[in-house]
Each structure stands twice: as C-alpha cells, then as structure tokens.
Amino acid sequence: VPSLDTAVCDRETRHFNQLAAGLGDDVLILTISVDLPPAQKRWCGAAGIDKVVVMSDHREVSFGTNYRVLMPSKRQLARCVFVLDKNDVIRHVQLVPAIGQEPDYDEVLAAVKALL
Template structure:
C-alpha cells in the first residue's frame, strides 16, 4: 500500500494484515515498561495505531476514540504509538484519558512490522485502525493514506457495532 506523510511518499515495512488473517503476535511495552503480547489482550479489540500522541491529529483522534469507543462497552480500545511509555503516561494524564489502553511499540517495532504499519524511514507507525475479534481474527483494517489526516471514524464505529 502506498501512503504519504505531509504529501511525501513513505514506505511501510512488513505485510499489511488483511481481513480474515490471523492477528500476528507482537511485543509492546506498557506504561510500567512491562511486556505485552497479543495473548495478553482479549475479546473484541480496536487497535488504534498513531505516529505520536504529541501531534495535533493523533491527539484529536485518540480523544475521539476515547469518547466514541466508550459507547461500545464490549470493545477494548488499544492505542499504539512509538512514544516512550513515560510520554504516553504524561499525555494521558494531561488529556484526562483513563479508559483506553495505551502501549508503546518503541522497543522493537514488532506491532508495526508484524502488521505492516511501520514507516521505516521515519521510525513511526502509520495511522491505522485494526479490529481483531476474540478468536484473534482480523475483522477490519483501515490505513489512512495520508498520515496527517484523520481516519474515517464513522466507518470504524459502524464496523465495531456490527461486530459487538
């Protein structure tokens, strides 16, 4: 898939997951620097990949999903970025975000690489939404073609409601 960052083409590393794929494993860090793998997450999961919480679009997106996903209580919303866990905790505190799970892919980029979302030349995640069901099957994929743009929220919420 071809994506851009501020109009400039960037490369995604790995193979982008598709609907119907088994969700690949990953190893990310939580706010205490502990390891978290796919097996540590359960149920219907909304994975929200963003480049950095400290950018205006990412900030807006995560706040929107904080509000919208709360309306679908059977869903665990998991936000992933390349921010250090300390920066993520600071951002969550400042933003008043306490119901989302936030993980960092800074350590080995395994989420980004295994899901085909790692922008190698920037060391960031692409802006993407992936829904994984309780059987670890990928049920929805949306990669935003221009990283500085927001996702199609309505389409994501429609997919979540159909799966919940």
C-alpha cells in the first residue's frame, strides 16, 4: 500500500484484517508500505490490526523494486495485491488502476480460495 496513514490504505488493510479472520491458518496476509516501522506499529495498535502482518519497505525499497511496484517519484508503492501459493509462486496479481481506489476484494478472495 502507498501509506497506512491514508484513508484508502486504512480501509484496505482493515478489510483484509477482517477477511483474514475467516480464511484459516493456511493464509498469511501481508501489508507492505514504505512507512517507517514505528509509524506502522502505532497505526496497527490504533486500528486493532491483529491478523495482517504489516512490513516496511522503507530502508531499501527492495520489495517495490523487485516486484516493480515502486513509484519512484513519490517513493511509495503502487496499490496492488499479489496472491502466492504454498510454494511462493505468484498465482494472481491485481494492480489497482487508480491509487485512490480500493482493490477488488471479491476477485482477490476468489483467487485465494482457489488455492485452498
């Protein structure tokens, strides 16, 4: 996500946190942003995020660079969702066309459930 401190990223991460509760232990959901780890920790505590693992790409932006989702001019990540199988093979990618738009949760959920 671009930044947890924005309304769309906030809603997205909270929604995935709710979805995670019903998907079982075989599903791990990560939210990755370039926010500083202390800011992420503060936000997660305030938002009650307990199912999604939040990670920072702040230091080296290696995730953004390697997965080609870094927006260099803003030093933020594009809004996208990757679904990986148990062998860490990417099986579904959703690159959201507008940064202010939430992902298609139904599409993501269908991709996840197809792998269970």
